[in-house]
Amino acid sequence: MTHxxxxxDPVMPPLDVARNSLGLQNVIQFEHVGVQRGGRVLWSDVxxxxxxxxxxxxxxxxxxxxxTLLKAILGLLPLSEGRLNVxxxxxxxxxxAVGYLPQRRTFGTDxxxxxxxxxxxGLEGTRWGVPLPVLRRLWGGGRLAREERRRVQQAxxxxxxxxxxxxxxxxxxxxxxxxxxxAQALVTRPRILLLDEPLDSLDLYNQQAVSALIRHISQExxxxxxxxxxxxxxxxxxxxxxxxxxxxxxxxGTPESVINSETLSHLYDSPIDVLRTQDGRLIVVGQxxxxxxxxxxxxxxx
Amino acid sequence: xxxxxxxxxxNLVFDVQQLFTYHxxxxxxxxxxxxxxxxxxxxxxxxxxxxSFAGHTMAQVGFAGASGALLFxxxxxxxxxxxxxxxxxxxxxxxxxxxxxxxxxxxxxxxxQTFSMGLGILFLQLSHSYTENVYAILFGAVLGIxxxxxxxxxxxxxxxxxxxxxxxxxxxxxxxxxxxxDARGVPVRLLDYAFLILLAFAVAQSVQVVGVLLIFGxxxxxxxxxxxxxxxxxxxxxxxxxxxxxxxxxxxxxxxFTPYPVGFFITGLAFGxxxxxxLFRVGRxxxxxRRWFQRQRVFG
Numbered sequence: 001m002t003h004x005x006x007x008x009d010p011v012m013p014p015l016d017v018a019r020n021s022l023g024l025q026n027v028i029q030f031e032h033v034g035v036q037r038g039g040r041v042l043w044s045d046v047x048x049x050x051x052x053x054x055x056x057x058x059x060x061x062x063x064x065x066x067x068t069l070l071k072a073i074l075g076l077l078p079l080s081e082g083r084l085n086v087x088x089x090x091x092x093x094x095x096x097a098v099g100y101l102p103q104r105r106t107f108g109t110d111x112x113x114x115x116x117x118x119x120x121x122g123l124e125g126t127r128w129g130v131p132l133p134v135l136r137r138l139w140g141g142g143r144l145a146r147e148e149r150r151r152v153q154q155a156x157x158x159x160x161x162x163x164x165x166x167x168x169x170x171x172x173x174x175x176x177x178x179x180x181x182x183a184q185a186l187v188t189r190p191r192i193l194l195l196d197e198p199l200d201s202l203d204l205y206n207q208q209a210v211s212a213l214i215r216h217i218s219q220e221x222x223x224x225x226x227x228x229x230x231x232x233x234x235x236x237x238x239x240x241x242x243x244x245x246x247x248x249x250x251x252x253g254t255p256e257s258v259i260n261s262e263t264l265s266h267l268y269d270s271p272i273d274v275l276r277t278q279d280g281r282l283i284v285v286g287q288x289x290x291x292x293x294x295x296x297x298x299x300x301x302x
Numbered sequence: 303x304x305x306x307x308x309x310x311x312x313n314l315v316f317d318v319q320q321l322f323t324y325h326x327x328x329x330x331x332x333x334x335x336x337x338x339x340x341x342x343x344x345x346x347x348x349x350x351x352x353x354s355f356a357g358h359t360m361a362q363v364g365f366a367g368a369s370g371a372l373l374f375x376x377x378x379x380x381x382x383x384x385x386x387x388x389x390x391x392x393x394x395x396x397x398x399x400x401x402x403x404x405x406x407x408x409x410x411x412x413x414x415q416t417f418s419m420g421l422g423i424l425f426l427q428l429s430h431s432y433t434e435n436v437y438a439i440l441f442g443a444v445l446g447i448x449x450x451x452x453x454x455x456x457x458x459x460x461x462x463x464x465x466x467x468x469x470x471x472x473x474x475x476x477x478x479x480x481x482x483x484d485a486r487g488v489p490v491r492l493l494d495y496a497f498l499i500l501l502a503f504a505v506a507q508s509v510q511v512v513g514v515l516l517i518f519g520x521x522x523x524x525x526x527x528x529x530x531x532x533x534x535x536x537x538x539x540x541x542x543x544x545x546x547x548x549x550x551x552x553x554x555x556x557x558x559f560t561p562y563p564v565g566f567f568i569t570g571l572a573f574g575x576x577x578x579x580x581l582f583r584v585g586r587x588x589x590x591x592r593r594w595f596q597r598q599r600v601f602g
Contacts, residue, residue, distance in 0.1 A: 093487050094487020096486070102481040112529035113533050114534050121474060121479065125474065125476075125486065125488065126487060128472060129471075167533070168533040184479075185482075
């Protein structure tokens with residue numbers, strides 16, 4: 001592993017990219033992958049290659065299997081067919097090179113735990129035993145502990161959460177909690193970041209701010225980001241590609257090439273309109289709400 | 303039992319000497335210390351995981367276990383421990399964490415709780431030692447702890463503490479953030495069970511000091527206070543242990559010089575400290591808010 005310099009170096013030198021044995025184009029590789037849940041095929045025969053530092057939004061109706069796609073990359077689900085490689089190796093659970101932010105997590109006011117501790121758990125929460133401070137110093141572990149504190153602080157600075165990192169997580173706003181959770185996912189210095197609807201509970205301002213932050217992190221540190229979203233609009237200025245799931249199939253490409261009437265109508269096999277507002281927002285009309293049934297489409301296009 | 307021939311004096315050295323005169327008091331202080339160590343640390347995680355209900359259920363099932371052991375001629379402490387572990391496994395099977403447990407499970411557990419209390423009363427009546435033992439199990443009998451009990455307490459303390467130290471960090475991760483912990487390879491479900499077993503040990507120990515009914519005084523209140531004071535887990539566990547120890551020892555000492563029960567002093571100290579901390583926090587919030595308003599007026 002040559003790559004591990006996610007520290008505070010400026011933009012990663014291009015040399016490092018060339019030296020990387022994995023190359024640019026196969027950080028995540030789906031080969032004819034299919035997943036079933038409860039006997040139902042969610043999607044099948046998915047062919048997909050995701051490159052280094054790419055920022056991809058996963059879109060599609062409820063129940064299409066967006067979160068399932070992330071869980072497959074995390075190794076939390078058995079594949080019903082095909083092969084899935086993450087960083088050149090078959091997928092496995094608990095890979096520290098994959099950072100994860102699950103869906104809709106907010107902490108209640110009764111969680112009296114510091115934000116910084118939450119970030120630290122991303123690093124130390126998988127280790128058994130507790131180091132005793134005195135013994136650690138004897139064995140020369142003090143340096144390691146300092147190094148880890150520095151990494152936690154770096155992750156907090158990366159998401160701009162220094163001002164409130166020492167406050168109880170339950171007293172923070174949704175946007176502040178979300179930033180600390182991203183820091184937690186970043187603290188292992190992952191090469192892949194999987195975010196499940198991180199913008200969902202945020203107001204418009206924070207949706208844009210967090211989107212920009214994710215783009216910055218993905219470019220600056222060459223981290224591949226897959227982000228499940230309901231609304232693509234706050235993300236549009238930042239995305240490399242979008243991945244649409246529908247009817248057990250996927251469509252992937254640049255936002256313009258996927259989010260248009262032709263591609264989506266073909267994907268869903270029903271008429272779908274994509275409207276573009278004057279300020280550049282995209283509105284998808286006629287998208288079926290769920291793939292589990294085929295609703296009577298209420299086609300309101302012109 | 304506290305004897306009336308001891309008198310509190312202002313000579314503190316003499317008082318401390320008096321405290322440790324009797325063997326039963328030495329046992330009480332030793333057992334109290336070990337139990338505070340466990341109750342404070344396990345209690346922190348119990349409060350963090352909002353599993354107080356589970357702890358209380360174990361205590362009540364433990365009542366049936368202890369009285370059953372008395373009836374069949376066994377050691378009530380062993381009966382207590384065995385039934386607490388059985389209750390822990392049962393709660394684990396029913397769904398583990400109370401926050402995830404449905405309302406129906408709550409009712410099921412509540413029904414078992416009350417039935418085990420009833421069963422305990424039946425066992426005690428059958429064993430012809432009703433009043434004395436009911437009192438001991440419900441309100442604690444730290445002053446009657448035998449040498450044999452102390453040995454058992456030492457053993458369980460060692461096992462519980464070692465177990466907790468081994469799982470502490472993954473347990474904290476799984477308690478605050480189960481989804482991410484699971485994705486990172488932490489065995490969340492296994493830790494649910496492991497913690498319930500540790501909690502069973504802690505409950506079985508605490509019952510010996512404060513009894514089934516006053517158990518929250520040692521398991522919940524110290525860690526609840528600690529979580530009000532600090533949001534750093536390591537410090538909170540330390541503070542929680544310190545408070546449990548402080549309440550137990552001071553409670554024992556005060557009860558020794560007065561004719562009143564230990565359980566009252568331990569829970570009273572816990573209650574008083576909790577109220578003080580809450581009042582302090584409310585006061586501080588109001589102070590901060592007022593300063594904010596004043597600043598607004600100056601700059602506005």
